Amino acid sequence: MAAGVPGSFHGRLFPKASMNLMHSSFAVQWLTRVPQEVTKEVSPAWNKGRITYARSESSKVEEAYAAQFARDMKAFLTARSAELADDGLLAILMPCRPEPSLPSESTLMNILxxxxxxxxxxxxxxxxxxxxxxSFNLPIYVPSASEVEGVILLGTKNKNLGCSIERLEEMRFPAKLSSTEEVRVSCFHARAAMEDNLCKHFGSDLNVDELFKRYSDKLEEFSKSPRFARIKNLANLNVLVKRN
Known part of the structure; x- marks a missing residue:
């Protein structure tokens, strides 16, 4: 049985101990908000001229995003832990970056x-x-497997989470940008995910069709760059969490 309910997945959605199996797919990389530090001009983490942390000039930007992800992931797991019945399972599928790469080396974030x-x-x-x-930044963070594991283990140690890790598995695969058609498909995916955020921020000043035409050209350039050759692997993370 499937159900759709209103509200943010970072908070409670279902009654206490009411779920035996829950599944989250490509959701928790989305943050509840852009970290405040990266939008303030006086902040050492101000992310001028960039929309992600992938090529920011200051490591403070990466740190701000990582801290926001840890807070949001803890809130997500706390809510799901309360909703799961004893021995209930939570399956999470999410993008991650291959170990032991740095946040700035995330292929997905460089593509964005x-x-x-x-x-x-x-x-x-x-x-x-x-x-x-x-003033525009994407509220997305792609963690490593160890970061996700760390949030869960810390929550368990502090007794904030009544759950344990049953399985944590990283799956790597190459980014598909080797042909014009693959670049076009990647561009379509990005537009489907990002267009709403872009339109809300820029309003009628933004010609969305023109932006994504240019984005397609930039992706093609990036796919031929030495940087892409170094970080061309994408990765997903499978996590299975059990309610104790």
């Missing part, structure tokens, strides 16, 4: 940062304001 490159070009041509782009 190409969208920031397209926005920057539109600023240079007077199609968007610099201030609007500087």
């Amino acid at each position: 940062e190409c969208l920031g490159d397209a926005l920057a070009d539109m600023v240079k041509e007077g199609l968007l304001s610099e201030a609007a782009v500087d």
